[in-house]
Amino acid sequence: LGCGTGRDCYLLSRLVGESGKVIGVDMTEAQLVVARQHCDWHAQQYGYAQSNVTFLEGQIEDLQALGIADNSIDVVVSNCVINLSPDKKRVLAEIFRVLKPGGELYFSDVYSDRRIPAALKTDPVLLGECLAGALYWEDFRRTLLDLGCPDVRVVKESPITLDDEEVAEKIGMVNFRSVTVRAFKVALEDRCEDYGQVACYKGSILNHPHAFDLDDHHHFETGRPLRVCGNTADMLSASRYAGHFDVWGEKTVHFGLFDCAPPNKSLSLESGASCC
Ligand SMILES: C[S@@+](CC[C@H](N)C(=O)[O-])C[C@H]1O[C@@H](n2cnc3c(N)ncnc32)[C@H](O)[C@@H]1O
Known part of the structure; x- marks a missing residue:
């Protein structure tokens, strides 16, 4: 645009x-x-x-x-x-x-x-x-x-x-x-919730053989499982990234809010409620 x-x-x-x-x-x-x-x-x-x-x-x-x-x-x-x-x-x-x-x-x-x-x-x-x-x-x-x-x-x-x-x-x-x-364009929650899910990057995205950064606080190393919130799990499994990740865990059991925050809480431009 x-x-x-x-x-x-x-x-x-x-x-x-x-x-x-x-x-x-x-x-x-x-x-x-x-x-x-x-x-x-x-x-x-x-x-x-x-x-x-x-x-x-x-x-x-x-x-x-x-x-x-x-x-x-x-x-x-x-x-x-x-x-x-x-x-x-x-x-x-x-x-x-x-x-x-x-x-x-x-x-x-x-x-x-x-x-x-x-x-x-x-x-x-x-x-x-x-x-x-x-x-x-x-x-x-x-x-x-x-x-x-x-x-x-x-x-x-x-x-x-x-x-x-x-x-x-x-x-x-x-x-x-x-x-x-x-x-x-994926149905997500307004906070990051913990359902005990885990995601693992396959190293298959062109020019990203070793790691892939979804955002400023999700650095996925190839082959290394990472605990993720429900929203991140859904972003990875319902988008163009679906074939490049294994995502384990259903949303059947809830463990409360997902406990993590972005690394750079700069000024008032922090990610607010959208963090995880
Ligand atoms: C700052 S330039 C950026 C151009 C290009 N994205 C780049 O990074 O080189 C902004 C461009 O947006 C276009 N633009 C601004 N408002 C627009 C609008 N409402 N609808 C369509 N084009 C628009 C302008 O014509 C201009 O080409």
Whole structure:
């Protein structure tokens, strides 16, 4: 979503293989003109008979208008775009509409540790810097909760420093972070519960022979069983990762809350109720 000139679409084109498909959506025609110029070159480089990338011009708030059907997409990827949307809830609702059951939203964006003051939300400099529309983490979390996704996982995060004096003077009271998250279209609980389950990574994901990081606090070494909460067990067994993990244990016996927390409890951007 918000593919711009298509760089990430072409990376994904390689990852999904010749039989996979990638759709890039952007509202800016000029960006798509550049993006489309590189379809054939990438297909040739990857040895594909024809490009597996399609670019669609439109709003990420209305994927229906672009003909993207319910339950039709495996993974939605986006980089630094949702902060720019005036209607983030609609974008997120559209994402969960188009994802297949078990599908994944994997995206990075700019998050703030408080709501941006109204007077600064329309500031053109701050908008251009992707700061004015930054998602306040707790509002983002609540929006996902409303959409039926109570457990969003942080994959990685890093602070954003405001090097420009004009920008820092305007909005320096807010702390910003760049955060990459995973959210699954899987029925999950709002807290991590312990059912005595165990997961073991098979080492079978391409380029991850030794270990796989589901998020910032689930590092699965190949062949090494790890105790997991019910939500993690469900994420691993109902998503694209299913074939790459053995997950043992049913949810027949409950042992209470799962006792663990993410390692980086940074500022107020901690994962809150979605931790495990
Ligand atoms: C900061 S750029 C990021 C481009 C690309 N994802 C990347 O990482 O290089 C934001 C892109 O999102 C697009 N965009 C912003 N809001 C949008 C919306 N509501 N609907 C569709 N595209 C949007 C812009 O046209 C622009 O190409």
